Amino acid sequence: MKGAAAGQSGQVIIVDFPEPAAKEDDVILEALVCGICATDVKLVQKGAKEAKYALGHELSGKIVKAPAKGQWKVGQHVVVAPYLPCDQCYYCKHGQPTLCKNLYEIYPFPGGLAERVYIPAELARRGMFAIPDDLSIELAALAEPLGCVIKGMEDSHFQAGDSLLVIGDGPMGQLAAAAGRSLGAGQVIVAGITDHRLRTAKQYYADTAVDVTQTNLHQVVAGCTDKRGADVVIVAVSSAEAISNGIAMVRPGGRVNIFAGVPEDTQITLDVRKVHYQQYFLTGSSGTAPAHMNKALELLQSKMVDYSAIISARYSFPKVGEAITYVKDRVGLKAVVTFS
Ligand SMILES: [Zn+2]
Numbered sequence: 001m002k003g004a005a006a007g008q009s010g011q012v013i014i015v016d017f018p019e020p021a022a023k024e025d026d027v028i029l030e031a032l033v034c035g036i037c038a039t040d041v042k043l044v045q046k047g048a049k050e051a052k053y054a055l056g057h058e059l060s061g062k063i064v065k066a067p068a069k070g071q072w073k074v075g076q077h078v079v080v081a082p083y084l085p086c087d088q089c090y091y092c093k094h095g096q097p098t099l100c101k102n103l104y105e106i107y108p109f110p111g112g113l114a115e116r117v118y119i120p121a122e123l124a125r126r127g128m129f130a131i132p133d134d135l136s137i138e139l140a141a142l143a144e145p146l147g148c149v150i151k152g153m154e155d156s157h158f159q160a161g162d163s164l165l166v167i168g169d170g171p172m173g174q175l176a177a178a179a180g181r182s183l184g185a186g187q188v189i190v191a192g193i194t195d196h197r198l199r200t201a202k203q204y205y206a207d208t209a210v211d212v213t214q215t216n217l218h219q220v221v222a223g224c225t226d227k228r229g230a231d232v233v234i235v236a237v238s239s240a241e242a243i244s245n246g247i248a249m250v251r252p253g254g255r256v257n258i259f260a261g262v263p264e265d266t267q268i269t270l271d272v273r274k275v276h277y278q279q280y281f282l283t284g285s286s287g288t289a290p291a292h293m294n295k296a297l298e299l300l301q302s303k304m305v306d307y308s309a310i311i312s313a314r315y316s317f318p319k320v321g322e323a324i325t326y327v328k329d330r331v332g333l334k335a336v337v338t339f340s
């Protein structure tokens with residue numbers, strides 16, 4: 001079965017992956033749609049000597065082999081988690097499944113960007129979800145990235161009515177703004193630097209979209225929040241400066257979430273006197289658990305917010321290299337690869 005993998009730095013190669021022997025309770029999917037994530041771009045830029053796995057983890061697929069007994073049937077459309085918390089370790093038992101010590105032991109093989117994908121029985125049982133009939137297969141492919149966002153909102157103790165500042169106008173920033181809308185944000189402010197992305201944010205997800213190269217974000221946030229600052233700040237840009245700005249714009253007692261991954265040894269200067277007296281919370285989020293993906297499907301299905309503007313380009317398999325370039329060059333928002 002063919003899959004797209006990272007080759008030499010900057011190259012995507014199409015590889016013939018071995019078909020693993022599926023056990024009776026395992027599931028096999030035919031890939032339908034797979035989103036391209038910044039992680040895929042990073043993996044391709046880094047390059048790999050050996051193609052052990054395919055790229056892609058934001059997969060909608062169709063079941064082509066199901067166990068004789070159980071909830072799954074051939075022909076069903078599903079989304080699947082890229083990894084599975086064990087439910088047994090210290091972190092799982094403390095309600096922090098994305099810190100699971102065994103998080104990467106069970107996963108779809110070879111990955112999302114492959115014609116056929118093997119789902120171990122336990123992943124099919126605890127980390128796979130049927131796509132509701134009235135939700136498109138393409139939008140369902142947002143369940144994984146939206147699940148990551150929902151986890152970030154949870155970690156930020158986001159509540160309906162909260163003002164939400166999202167720093168970053170890329171696909172994850174837009175998803176955070178959209179999720180804020182879905183979850184009843186009092187107001188949503190998106191800060192970015194790219195004109196066309198800010199226009200999308202303003203049209204679909206944000207009350208206010210701010211081009212930080214033109215406008216003083218501090219003043220805008222102060223003006224929108226009675227000078228308090230935002231209740232919740234999600235930093236969806238990979239930079240120390242963006243994190244520092246986020247901290248400067250949260251209200252006393254508010255929550256800042258370092259959502260985007262940053263390079264190793266990224267440092268900021270923190271005024272700890274302010275942490276003490278202004279009593280704000282600094283949180284971090286990475287990854288998603290099956291429960292967040294299930295919640296994401298609910299939000300996508302609810303139609304309260306139109307998530308479709310986040311997917312801005314479609315490439316047919318095997319043109320994965322072009323899709324990666326599209327995302328790397330920030331031409332639009334999210335690209336997806338379609339299989340037929
Ligand atoms: Zn992703």
Ligand SMILES: [Zn+2]
Nearest residue numbers: 086089092100
């Ligand atoms: Zn665990």
